[in-house]
Structures are given as structure tokens and as C-alpha cells.
Amino acid sequence: MVNHRPQLSIIVPTYNERERLGELVRTTADVFRTEGIGGEIVIVDDNSPDGTGRVAAELAKQFHVKVVHRAGKLGLGSAVIDGFRVARGDVLGVMDADLSHPPAVLPRMLEALTRHGADFVIGSRYIPGGSTEGWSITRRLMSRLACLIARPLTPVRDATSGFFVLRPEVVHEIEISAAGFKICLELLVRGRARSVVELPYRFTDRLVGESKMTVREALGYVVQLCDLLLYRLRNRGTASRPVYKRLTAFGM
DSSP states (O other): OOOSOOSEEEEEEESSOHHHHHHHHHHHHHHHHHTTOOEEEEEEEOOOTTSHHHHHHHHTTTSSEEEEEOSSOOOHHHHHHHHHHHOOOSEEEEOOTTSSSOGGGHHHHHHHHHHTTOSEEEEESSSTTOEEESOOHHHHHHHHHHHHTTTTTOOOTTTTOSOEEEOGGGGTTOOOOOOSSOHHHHHHHHSOOSEEEEEEOEEEOOSSSOOOOOHHHHHHHHHHHHHHHHHHHHTTTTSOOOEEEEOOSSOO
């Protein structure tokens, strides 16, 4: 185990993700090593019945991995916040466990954070250079619609992204109420980011396991939007709006 403060802490929420978790950790660790990034991986498991927590504990014996075992399925948003609490990195990040978010993009995200003086870098499917692979037309339309109806809250094109890095000050002592998937949107609205950058990447749908999206989660997103709109109205004039920038696939 590495004792010095890591440059990057990646939070990976899990629920029934044992099939690809080992591949994700090995791939991410390889990226850290080859790119000279001092990194740690924080796996937050919601008592997965498939034994994901046990797999994570074994991986922690071989890699720079921390594991947070939670009592049950408490929601992705709260899992990310619990991961932030134990992370030690100078930069915090979030990615899925199923390799739909490519670890190879992490160095570019870190570079964008430093080169542009940003507080928040979002991996975006919906700016030029970004894409989704393996989705049906219906799922593409639903995802686009979810981002579109978030526009009154933020100009970010992919506000529902689950792939991002940020500086710890963005989330310091803020109240987070999200219990569903859209923690990125929650942090954009409630956090303290002064500069936000979107960086394109190719999202590849999971090859094993099942999507976590359900009708219940979709309804929860609508409730979250209403809650955040009320928050924005209550705090109108007191919170500063970040500066936004979109990068291309080939340039920084």
C-alpha cells in the first residue's frame, strides 16, 4: 500500500458488479502506473448479494484499493459521498464499475483540470467527439431528454454523466440530497465549482450484468430536478455561476 497522499482518488460505487470489477481495477492501476499518476481506487459496495464486496476485499490485498462496505442498497449518490469521505486524493473522481467509462481517459481529465484551472471536469457523451456505443434508439433518446430537461439548472451538455473528476473544495461541507444516479447534476448545482470543463469520451455499454436504470430511478430523477430547481430559486443571487468550457476530442 502507498502511504503518501495520492494525486487522484477514484470512487467506484458497486452493486452486483463482481464480473468486471477485477478487470476495472487492474486496468485503472495500469493507467496510473504507465502515466505516473499516484492513484487510489475507493470501492463503495452496497452489500451486493453476488459477493462483489468480497471480490473488492481481495483486490485490496493486491492494489491500492480501499473498500467501504455498506449495509444495503442505499443509492449511488450517497455511495459517492461516502467514498469522498474516506478518499485522500488531491483530486476526487467517479466512474462506473463496468468499464463503460474508459480508465484511459483519466489522464486527459486530470490534464484538463490543471491546464484550464478548472474545478470540475466532466466526461461528456454529448459534445463533439463524444459518443455512446451499444445503446438502443429508445435509450439514446431517454438519455438525451434527461440532459435536456436539466438545462434550466446548468448549460452542461451531459449533466447526467457518471464520469467526472473534481477538486475536493467543490464538495466541502455541502449538503447533498441525491440518492439516485444523477450525482453529477447534484454536485453541479449544490457544489462550489468556479470553472467546469466538459471533455468528450466514448461511452461503451456494459457487456455483462444489468443496467441499474429502472422506472423508479427515472421518477426519482424528476423529483431530484424539482428539488434542485427549488434550491436554485431559494439561493438566487447568492451563489455564483461557474465558467463553462467544452473541449474537443483532439485538443485541450
